[in-house]
Amino acid sequence: MAKNVGILAMDIYFPPTCVQQEAMEVHDGASKGKYTIGLGQDCMAFCTEVEDVISMSLTVVSSLLEKYGIDAKQIGRLEVGSETVIDKSKSIKTFLMPLFEACGNTDIEGVDSTNACYGGTAALFNCVNWVESSSWDGRYGLVVCTDSAVYAEGPARPTGGAAAIALLIGPDAPMVFESKFRGSHMSHVYDFYKPNLASEYPVVDGKLSQTCYLMALDSCYKQFCHKYEKFEGKQFSLSDADYVVFHSPYNKLVQKSFSRLFFNDCLRNASSVDEVAKEKLAPFSSLSGDESYQSRDLEKASQQVAKPMYDVKVQPTTLIPKQVGNMYTASLYAAFASLINNKHSSLDGNRVILFSYGSGLSATMFSLKFNGGKHPFSLSNIAAIMNVDKKLKSRHEIAPEKFVETLKLMEHRYGAKDFVTSKDCSLLAPGTYYLTEVDSMYRRFYAKKAKDSPCENGPVANGH
Amino acid sequence: MAKNVGILAMDIYFPPTCVQQEAMEVHDGASKGKYTIGLGQDCMAFCTEVEDVISMSLTVVSSLLEKYGIDAKQIGRLEVGSETVIDKSKSIKTFLMPLFEACGNTDIEGVDSTNACYGGTAALFNCVNWVESSSWDGRYGLVVCTDSAVYAEGPARPTGGAAAIALLIGPDAPMVFESKFRGSHMSHVYDFYKPNLASEYPVVDGKLSQTCYLMALDSCYKQFCHKYEKFEGKQFSLSDADYVVFHSPYNKLVQKSFSRLFFNDCLRNASSVDEVAKEKLAPFSSLSGDESYQSRDLEKASQQVAKPMYDVKVQPTTLIPKQVGNMYTASLYAAFASLINNKHSSLDGNRVILFSYGSGLSATMFSLKFNGGKHPFSLSNIAAIMNVDKKLKSRHEIAPEKFVETLKLMEHRYGAKDFVTSKDCSLLAPGTYYLTEVDSMYRRFYAKKAKDSPCENGPVANGH
Numbered sequence: 001m002a003k004n005v006g007i008l009a010m011d012i013y014f015p016p017t018c019v020q021q022e023a024m025e026v027h028d029g030a031s032k033g034k035y036t037i038g039l040g041q042d043c044m045a046f047c048t049e050v051e052d053v054i055s056m057s058l059t060v061v062s063s064l065l066e067k068y069g070i071d072a073k074q075i076g077r078l079e080v081g082s083e084t085v086i087d088k089s090k091s092i093k094t095f096l097m098p099l100f101e102a103c104g105n106t107d108i109e110g111v112d113s114t115n116a117c118y119g120g121t122a123a124l125f126n127c128v129n130w131v132e133s134s135s136w137d138g139r140y141g142l143v144v145c146t147d148s149a150v151y152a153e154g155p156a157r158p159t160g161g162a163a164a165i166a167l168l169i170g171p172d173a174p175m176v177f178e179s180k181f182r183g184s185h186m187s188h189v190y191d192f193y194k195p196n197l198a199s200e201y202p203v204v205d206g207k208l209s210q211t212c213y214l215m216a217l218d219s220c221y222k223q224f225c226h227k228y229e230k231f232e233g234k235q236f237s238l239s240d241a242d243y244v245v246f247h248s249p250y251n252k253l254v255q256k257s258f259s260r261l262f263f264n265d266c267l268r269n270a271s272s273v274d275e276v277a278k279e280k281l282a283p284f285s286s287l288s289g290d291e292s293y294q295s296r297d298l299e300k301a302s303q304q305v306a307k308p309m310y311d312v313k314v315q316p317t318t319l320i321p322k323q324v325g326n327m328y329t330a331s332l333y334a335a336f337a338s339l340i341n342n343k344h345s346s347l348d349g350n351r352v353i354l355f356s357y358g359s360g361l362s363a364t365m366f367s368l369k370f371n372g373g374k375h376p377f378s379l380s381n382i383a384a385i386m387n388v389d390k391k392l393k394s395r396h397e398i399a400p401e402k403f404v405e406t407l408k409l410m411e412h413r414y415g416a417k418d419f420v421t422s423k424d425c426s427l428l429a430p431g432t433y434y435l436t437e438v439d440s441m442y443r444r445f446y447a448k449k450a451k452d453s454p455c456e457n458g459p460v461a462n463g464h
Numbered sequence: 465m466a467k468n469v470g471i472l473a474m475d476i477y478f479p480p481t482c483v484q485q486e487a488m489e490v491h492d493g494a495s496k497g498k499y500t501i502g503l504g505q506d507c508m509a510f511c512t513e514v515e516d517v518i519s520m521s522l523t524v525v526s527s528l529l530e531k532y533g534i535d536a537k538q539i540g541r542l543e544v545g546s547e548t549v550i551d552k553s554k555s556i557k558t559f560l561m562p563l564f565e566a567c568g569n570t571d572i573e574g575v576d577s578t579n580a581c582y583g584g585t586a587a588l589f590n591c592v593n594w595v596e597s598s599s600w601d602g603r604y605g606l607v608v609c610t611d612s613a614v615y616a617e618g619p620a621r622p623t624g625g626a627a628a629i630a631l632l633i634g635p636d637a638p639m640v641f642e643s644k645f646r647g648s649h650m651s652h653v654y655d656f657y658k659p660n661l662a663s664e665y666p667v668v669d670g671k672l673s674q675t676c677y678l679m680a681l682d683s684c685y686k687q688f689c690h691k692y693e694k695f696e697g698k699q700f701s702l703s704d705a706d707y708v709v710f711h712s713p714y715n716k717l718v719q720k721s722f723s724r725l726f727f728n729d730c731l732r733n734a735s736s737v738d739e740v741a742k743e744k745l746a747p748f749s750s751l752s753g754d755e756s757y758q759s760r761d762l763e764k765a766s767q768q769v770a771k772p773m774y775d776v777k778v779q780p781t782t783l784i785p786k787q788v789g790n791m792y793t794a795s796l797y798a799a800f801a802s803l804i805n806n807k808h809s810s811l812d813g814n815r816v817i818l819f820s821y822g823s824g825l826s827a828t829m830f831s832l833k834f835n836g837g838k839h840p841f842s843l844s845n846i847a848a849i850m851n852v853d854k855k856l857k858s859r860h861e862i863a864p865e866k867f868v869e870t871l872k873l874m875e876h877r878y879g880a881k882d883f884v885t886s887k888d889c890s891l892l893a894p895g896t897y898y899l900t901e902v903d904s905m906y907r908r909f910y911a912k913k914a915k916d917s918p919c920e921n922g923p924v925a926n927g928h
Contacts, residue, residue, distance in 0.1 A: 001465055001598070005598075078650075083553045085549070085552040085661065087657050087659045087824075088549040088552075088658035088659075088661060089547045089578075089579070089580045089656065089657050089658040089666060089824065090580065090654070090657040090658070090659075090823070090824035091578055091579035091580075091824060091826070093579065093826070094651065094652050094824040094825060094826065095652055096652075097650050097651050097652040098652050100650075106649045106650055106651055106683060107648045107650075107687050108648065109586075109648050109650075109828070111578060111579035111586045111822075111826055112577070112578045113575055113576070113577055113578075114553075114555055114575060114576045114577075114578055115553070115554070115557065115558065115575035115576060116554065116555075118575060119575060122573075122574065125573065125594075125599065126590045126593065128597070128599070129590065129594050129596070129597035129599060130589075130593050132593070132596065132597040132599075133592070133593035133596040133597055134465070134469075134596055134641075134643045134644065135592070135593060135596075135641075135643035135644070135646060177598075179597065179598045179599035180598065180599070183571060184570070184571045184572060184573050185570045185571065186542075186561050186564075186570055186571075186572050186573075187558070187561050187565060188558050188559055188560075188561040188562050188565070189558075190554070190905065192553065193551050193553050193554040193906070194551055194552035194554070195550070195551050195552075195554075195881070195906035196879065196906070197549065197552060197661045197662055197878070197879040198661055198662040198879060202553060203905065219570060223571050358575075359553065359554070360551075360553065360554035360558040361558060362555070362557070362558065362575055364573070414661070415660065415661040417659070441667065442659035442660070442667060
């Protein structure tokens with residue numbers, strides 16, 4: 001069996017168009033700080049009419065292959081996690097095949113995985129399992145998480161975002177799965193779903209979804225600790241994790257989630273909680289589960305005592321989610337990318353716990369260990385290639401009015417046929433794919449912005 | 465690593481409501497034999513307003529667990545393949561969770577896999593890989609393929625169907641994967657897709673889809689033979705397969721496909737093709753690929769020379785697809801179930817080649833070997849539990865007019881909210897789940913027909 005299977009390399013793409021949350025507060029007539037402090041968000045990326053989940057995937061996959069020098073023939077599995085439906089039958093994966101068909105590689109397993117923001121994690125687990133299975137043929141796996149999160153006008157709208165992330169999977173990886181420690185929680189709930197098929201917008205019960213998230217977190221943590229203790233013969237606590245990475249719909253929920261884990265450790269009498277903290281949380285130990293999810297006092301007290309640990313173990317993971325917004329399937333891995341961006345030189349030997357959540361619901365807590373990594377798969381090279389700070393800095397701030405106008409146009413275009421886009425790629429970086437046309441048969445056409453000229457490179461292979 | 469991983473058990477469910485293809489010919493004013501001989505289909509199952517892909521999955525999963533005596537706690541992974549979208553974010557898998565939550569089992573990995581009719585195969589491969597991976601926790605995997613195939617009025621309408629199949633996955637199976645021999649072909653095409661999000665009906669280019677199917681078949685067979693030869697050190701031919709099972713949109717395409725493989729063997733000078741057949745196919749050996757897909761003379765000649773082998777290796781797999789119609793993700797496994805139904809007493813040691821195809825496109829050819837099997841996982845018990853002949857015989861023939869009326873109602877209901885169904889479960893077998901209501905928040909409610917009474921058993925857990 002292949003050993004030390006995990007993530008070999010990563011790349012991230014998010015649209016260069018974004019809106020500041022402060023400006024959104026003013027535009028929406030919201031109280032100052034409602035989005036920036038209340039949600040904990042700084043900025044939100046969005047796709048204009050020339051980008052979508054397919055173009056973002058094409059961009060990030062072609063970028064990863066090129067920047068790490070991976071021959072498209074070396075990919076034996078490609079799978080996509082997404083909840084942004086452009087076609088109900090044809091997978092996003094098939095839209096990516098022209099990148100591989102060009103060199104004659106069509107023998108590539110994998111399709112799309114779906115359950116809200118969890119699809120990317122499902123795709124990642126599938127890819128890792130493939131490398132460890134008897135059907136592995138020695139080639140790399142490639143996982144793509146791609147989503148555009150948009151909401152109807154109202155309180156959820158500032159929790160949007162957009163991005164695509166590509167993860168290269170194989171043995172002897174610098175980020176290795178500790179697959180024995182894994183806790184999942186799956187349940188039938190209606191916290192966030194997309195039953196209105198003609199609309200891109202979800203139906204959301206924000207309060208229910210937050211409670212579901214925290215309940216799933218508790219359940220996964222319990223399973224995770226149980227399995228850790230079974231295999232390691234000792235109690236797990238947050239002290240055993242160097243970093244904790246959360247699926248991040250908005251930063252405030254990440255803060256609540258970490259303090260919830262801290263409260264769990266307190267109830268479990270774990271070594272991570274000192275006497276002072278224990279004393280402060282003692283009054284809440286008799287609350288029922290339901291009461292504890294609703295208690296503002298507990299939330300406040302636990303966030304306060306967990307704050308020093310949050311600053312060390314979580315804060316370094318929050319950059320991209322705060323700057324780009326909710327990226328659905330890509331959110332967790334964007335948080336993980338933030339950690340690599342911030343700490344790549346000191347991660348060797350560290351353990352990271354990740355919590356993936358998808359409404360509906362499916363959730364898993366799992367563990368990765370950093371394990372060196374040879375060029376081009378070293379953490380420093382991965383950080384250099386992702387180049388997050390530059391990508392963030394070179395974005396274009398769009399006025400809220402223009403953002404709202406774009407969303408109106410996209411409402412119109414969602415599920416539509418027979419239109420051409422502006423083909424305006426002036427704001428896009430060279431090498432970015434963009435949508436040019438949807439014909440009368442709903443067939444979608446994309447082009448790639450040339451590397452060395454401001455205008456288009458001609459159309460790419462568009463199926464037959 | 466777990467050994468001899470494969471399919472331990474199966475169950476199949478299809479609606480008890482069906483329409484005869486002969487009656488459809490008359491109703492549609494089609495020439496006699498157009499559907500029965502031209503398509504090769506006998507009958508077509510369809511969901512009435514009280515059934516859908518979720519109710520069918522609930523039925524088949526609860527039936528499998530009960531009939532094989534599997535405790536719901538023993539399932540560690542559950543995944544669904546489907547292309548029938550009821551919700552764009554919430555997976556069908558989460559709708560099945562109440563069956564497991566009832567006994568406190570929420571630690572169940574897996575979500576939904578999507579690419580047209582291929583999603584079930586992707587889910588199956590994922591499940592097998594999981595059992596072989598380091599993340600396996602010793603429990604069973606469960607794969608569900610569920611689809612309702614409906615088409616707009618026109619030539620594709622008689623190629624509909626509906627079914628759900630459940631496959632139990634684990635080690636020491638009576639149907640073992642030969643995972644090293646596997647050929648895939650994935651490509652970006654628009655042969656059949658569902659871009660009109662508000663409609664349940666696909667956009668189909670029937671002629672293109674048939675050519676894509678045959679091209680993918682050629683490509684997969686080439687890869688499959690290449691890998692077989694690499695690992696076994698000898699040429700593969702159809703003589704090395706006891707049975708060949710195809711994804712079956714309609715039987716005529718299965719006939720064409722087998723003769724296409726036979727033609728491939730002829731071109732490869734394989735041992736399966738005798739001198740007489742070689743001579744008959746010789747005139748076609750100089751055709752280009754494209755020409756060969758279009759040549760009616762080749763089609764006729766190859767079907768004629770392959771017929772004796774078709775009767776032995778393929779015919780026993782055609783019962784359910786001909787009687788139930790296209791079941792999308794479930795079609796291939798319904799063909800496989802037909803084989804077990806017909807030949808369970810003589811399959812031990814036999815090899816079966818399976819070809820899975822999903823438009824868009826993704827396709828894989830893979831191999832299984834029958835390997836004994838202890839009760840309750842013996843082939844004879846599996847055949848007895850599936851009870852295909854009785855299920856087929858106890859169906860209710862519905863007049864074409866009533867079928868068309870049902871489809872009109874369903875067009876109206878697709879993506880709709882705030883309605884109750886007739887709750888008429890008089891035609892359903894005891895133990896069948898059915899849809900009772902979709903509320904104003906699009907939440908769906910199901911009930912289960914009681915085992916020992918003709919009326920309903922009360923609602924099932926419906927999420928919160």
